[in-house]
Amino acid sequence: MKIISKIFEFKTSGNCDIVDLTDITRRALSDTSLKDGQLTVFAPGATCAVTTMEYESGLIADTKEIFRRLAAERGPWRHDAASPTGNAPSHLRAALVGPSLSVPFSDGNLELGTWQSIVFIDFDNRPRSRKVILKFIGE
Numbered sequence: 049m050k051i052i053s054k055i056f057e058f059k060t061s062g063n064c065d066i067v068d069l070t071d072i073t074r075r076a077l078s079d080t081s082l083k084d085g086q087l088t089v090f091a092p093g094a095t096c097a098v099t100t101m102e103y104e105s106g107l108i109a110d111t112k113e114i115f116r117r118l119a120a121e122r123g124p125w126r127h128d129a130a131s132p133t134g135n136a137p138s139h140l141r142a143a144l145v146g147p148s149l150s151v152p153f154s155d156g157n158l159e160l161g162t163w164q165s166i167v168f169i170d171f172d173n174r175p176r177s178r179k180v181i182l183k184f185i186g187e
Contacts, residue, residue: 052080054182060170064112064141068103069180070165073151074158076182083156085186090148092179095138095172097145103165115141115171138171145169153186 054076060067073087091098101107118141125136149166152159160166168180 049085049185049187050080050082052082052184054079054184055179056182057177057179060168060172060176060178062170062172062174062176064115065170066101066103066108066111067168067170068165069098069168070103070158070160073166073182077153077158077184078156080184082153082184082186084154085152085184087151087153087158088148088181088183088185089151089166090181090183091168092147092181093142093172093176095135095142095170096176096178097142097147097169097171098149098180099145099167099169100149100160100164101167102163103167104163111169115144118144121173133173135173138173141169141171153184 056072089098119137121137127136128134170176170178
């Protein structure tokens with residue numbers, strides 16, 4: 049059993065910016081000698097998340113809209129009363145989705161559904177430099 053870690057860094061525009069990580073993770077897997085195992089994608093940060101979705105313009109817009117409805121920009125939010133960043137909705141949205149995702153792989157291929165993509169969502173209210181940690185465990 050091997051464990052291989054990779055870090056991918058990128059810039060986001062914030063405000064529910066959705067970044068497709070599928071090709072990045074596929075290339076990273078192909079750069080390993082692993083054929084069967086599990087990939088964990090982890091986003092360090094309290095205002096971002098990782099999940100899967102169909103990466104299609106209509107669904108991207110719908111996803112942004114549902115998060116605006118679930119955690120509105122304007123509070124009152126207790127976190128914003130204690131913090132000058134005004135990003136309480138960012139933290140709440142990220143908590144709903146979560147910071148990590150596990151994806152199995154077999155024969156050197158991610159076992160994703162036909163329309164399923166791995167995405168990073170930056171919920172913060174400003175542009176950011178972000179990273180994801182890819183951890184491959186397998187043989």
